[in-house]
Amino acid sequence: MTTYSTNEFKGGLKLMMDGDPYSIIENEFVKPGKGQAFNRVKMRNLKTGRVVERTFKSGESLEGADVVDIEVQYLYFDGENWNFMDPNTYEQYVAGENAVADAKQWLKEQDICVLTLYNGQPLFVTPPNFVTLKIVDTDPGVRGDTSGGGGKPATLETGAVVRVPLFVQINEVIKVDTRTGEYVSRVKE
Amino acid sequence: MSHVSCESAWKPTIQFENLKKRAAILAKIRQFFADRDVLEVETQALSHATITDPYIHSMIATCHEVDGSHCEEMYLQTSPEFAMKRLLAAGSGSIYQICKAFRNGEIGSQHNPEFTMLEWYRIDFDHHDLMQEMDELFQFAIQTPPAKKISYQKLFEEKLKINPHIATAKELENCAIKNGLTNITGNDPEDRDMWMQLLMSEIIEPQLKEGVFFIYDYPATQAALARIRQDEFPVAERFEAYINGIELANGFHELADAKEQRTRFENDLIKRAKSNYPSVKIDENFLAALANGFPNCSGVAVGIDRLVMIALKAKSIRDVICFPYDIA
Numbered sequence: 001m002t003t004y005s006t007n008e009f010k011g012g013l014k015l016m017m018d019g020d021p022y023s024i025i026e027n028e029f030v031k032p033g034k035g036q037a038f039n040r041v042k043m044r045n046l047k048t049g050r051v052v053e054r055t056f057k058s059g060e061s062l063e064g065a066d067v068v069d070i071e072v073q074y075l076y077f078d079g080e081n082w083n084f085m086d087p088n089t090y091e092q093y094v095a096g097e098n099a100v101a102d103a104k105q106w107l108k109e110q111d112i113c114v115l116t117l118y119n120g121q122p123l124f125v126t127p128p129n130f131v132t133l134k135i136v137d138t139d140p141g142v143r144g145d146t147s148g149g150g151g152k153p154a155t156l157e158t159g160a161v162v163r164v165p166l167f168v169q170i171n172e173v174i175k176v177d178t179r180t181g182e183y184v185s186r187v188k189e
Numbered sequence: 190m191s192h193v194s195c196e197s198a199w200k201p202t203i204q205f206e207n208l209k210k211r212a213a214i215l216a217k218i219r220q221f222f223a224d225r226d227v228l229e230v231e232t233q234a235l236s237h238a239t240i241t242d243p244y245i246h247s248m249i250a251t252c253h254e255v256d257g258s259h260c261e262e263m264y265l266q267t268s269p270e271f272a273m274k275r276l277l278a279a280g281s282g283s284i285y286q287i288c289k290a291f292r293n294g295e296i297g298s299q300h301n302p303e304f305t306m307l308e309w310y311r312i313d314f315d316h317h318d319l320m321q322e323m324d325e326l327f328q329f330a331i332q333t334p335p336a337k338k339i340s341y342q343k344l345f346e347e348k349l350k351i352n353p354h355i356a357t358a359k360e361l362e363n364c365a366i367k368n369g370l371t372n373i374t375g376n377d378p379e380d381r382d383m384w385m386q387l388l389m390s391e392i393i394e395p396q397l398k399e400g401v402f403f404i405y406d407y408p409a410t411q412a413a414l415a416r417i418r419q420d421e422f423p424v425a426e427r428f429e430a431y432i433n434g435i436e437l438a439n440g441f442h443e444l445a446d447a448k449e450q451r452t453r454f455e456n457d458l459i460k461r462a463k464s465n466y467p468s469v470k471i472d473e474n475f476l477a478a479l480a481n482g483f484p485n486c487s488g489v490a491v492g493i494d495r496l497v498m499i500a501l502k503a504k505s506i507r508d509v510i511c512f513p514y515d516i517a
Contacts, residue, residue: 007294029297032394033429033439034413035386036244037295055391056374057383058294 005061006039014046014067017054021046021065021118029058046116046123067123072115074107082107082125084115095122103127105160106178127178132187133157134173138164151183198516202507211497211509215287217330218307218493225322227283227309232272234289238472239264240271241457242413246293247469248302264469265291268490269308270414271475274443277310277486278478285309287493298505299435299495302514307496310488316415316426316442319487320403323430323438327401331500333432336401342422344404345385348393353385353408354422361385368392382410394434402431412453415441430491432499440489447479 004015009027016022022043031037037058044051046067072084072093082100084093093115099122100107106127107113114126138154154164154174162176164183175184203211222229239247245267253260266272268290276284290306311319324336345353351364361384365373370391377383385408405428409417412425426442444450454471461468497509507513 007296029295029300030390031244031295031297031300032386032390033436034242034244034411035389036383038387038390040391054374055370055387060374 001066002064003061004064006041006056006058009039009041014065015043015062016065017043017062020048021067021123022052023067025051031058046118065118066120067116067118069114069116069126071112074109074111074113076109077104077107084113084122084125087112093117093122095125099124101125103178105156105158106131106133106176108133108158129177129179130175130184131178132173132175133160135164135168135170138168138170140169201511202513202516203509203511207497207501207503207509208511210501214330214497214500215493218287218326221326221329222285222309225283227285227311228281230273230276230281230284230286231288232269232276232286234266234291235263236266236272236472237261237263238271238470238474240267241454241461241469241471242267243457243460243464243466246466248291248293267292268306270488270490271472273308273310273488274475274483275478277312278481278483283309283311283486296514299498301494301506301510303517304506304510305493306490307493308488308490310443310486312484312486314487316405316428316440316487319440319442319489320405320428320430323440323489323491324401324403327430327432327496331496333401333499336403336430338403338405340406341404341408341424342406344393345388348396349388354424357381358384361388364388365392382408385411390436394431394436397431398434400433404429404431412444413439413441414444414450414453416444428489430489432496435495435499437495437499438489438491440487442487443483445479445483445485447476447483450479451476 004013009024011024011026013024014021022045024041024043026042028040030040039056039058041054041056042051043054070086073087075083075085082095082104084095101124103125108131111128111131113128116123133156135154136157139152151163151165153161154168155161162181162183164174168174168186173187175187177184235250247267248265249262250265251260252263269286269288273284273286287305287307289303291303293302295302311322320338327333342353345351349364351360358379358381361381362378365384365388370387406424407427409423409425412427415425415427417423417425428440429436430438458468494506494509498506501509503509
């Protein structure tokens with residue numbers, strides 16, 4: 001695996017530190033006039049999601065992490081694991097609870113999402129930015145209300161609960177932004 | 190470091206309005222020195238030798254006959270210091286220079302590997318006289334408020350409650366940890382200067398946000414090319430200038446002792462070897478100039494790009510230079 005020196009640290013670069021894969025968020029070069037140079041680096045632990053700040057002596061290097069993002073299709077949940085397939089190679093991937101985490105509430109069979117692999121194993125799943133899902137439960141709305149003000153909780157076919165406008169009804173299909181968990185619009189089927 | 194070429198990479202990163210303001214600042218600097226009868230000089234950018242400083246890395250240019258024979262590696266200068274001191278030793282009197290300087294590996298929001306430097310030397314000035322003049326220059330060129338002066342020791346005592354001249358490496362490390370600097374990778378915990386530099390750039394500098402600050406009398410172990418004075422503790426007659434938290438200038442009451450200078454160069458080379466940095470050639474012409482008799486003087490180098498950044502309130506050096514390294 002290649003090693004990267006502090007002056008090659010760029011946003012998005014994936015590196016190994018203390019046995020865990022990290023993704024660089026920010027790298028600031030700090031140098032006192034005549035003294036030792038440092039790099040103040042903000043990075044995200046890809047296993048825990050935690051963001052840490054580290055100061056490196058400039059010129060230090062870290063090993064690259066074998067982390068790649070691939071587009072996969074979500075196939076099904078087998079009661080324990082979530083199963084995905086690379087539509088190009090037909091290779092299948094099995095991801096556990098940890099890797100799927102918050103993404104599971106947005107996963108609908110057949111949808112394409114991004115699977116991040118670490119040493120070939122699923123590390124985490126990123127759902128599409130927007131998903132369209134059917135409402136399976138919500139209180140009947142007040143007739144005539146079209147403003148969307150106020151809102152009410154609605155349970156979606158995947159189990160996610162989002163706030164929707166009062167006029168939205170059971171069995172309707174809506175578009176949701178998975179990054180914020182917010183209702184975007186109704187979708188006509 | 191890498192080269193970038195894309196559709197917009199040919200365009201300058203500086204706005205034309207700022208290009209004009211930059212030119213006006215440079216004109217003011219030249220006027221300032223003309224008014225004081227300080228002579229503008231130009232010295233070589235390519236030299237057979239270079240600085241030994243363990244933390245400054247010279248670029249190398251290959252010079253040879255057109256057929257490729259008689260190949261020799263020369264150094265692009267990291268500052269015009271040695272050449273200007275040869276002029277001083279030869280009797281030039283007070284001089285200044287505005288030129289390009291080159292340093293490997295320095296890229297960031299305040300760094301470009303090729304940058305513009307103002308360097309000047311004043312005969313019979315000590316470092317306090319020169320700080321006074323630099324304050325006047327800043328006020329004249331970019332309308333700064335008057336500078337505040339504080340010694341390195343007092344600054345560390347005020348901000349960190351630690352005496353930098355006597356603190357052990359362990360005490361400095363504990364001070365760093367107490368101030369939240371816990372995750373330091375790749376350092377030598379016994380290196381006192383490394384801890385001081387870390388505390389300076391990570392804890393103290395951010396507190397120098399508003400205004401102009403001159404910090405003087407550095408630890409003798411960070412003397413570089415400054416004289417060492419025996420006080421209660423030995424201190425280097427060296428100073429640095431900060432404006433709004435940006436480190437801008439480094440100056441010395443210049444060391445005139447060729448023998449001591451050689452010893453410092455040799456110690457630098459030992460440090461370089463320890464860090465696995467390439468060895469460099471000591472500048473024998475510079476040492477010969479010192480040995481010939483060097484006038485009592487002080488000198489300082491100011492980063493012009495940063496001075497312009499401060500004047501224009503720019504966030505990045507890219508906003509004040511035409512073509513940064515990646516698109517140069």
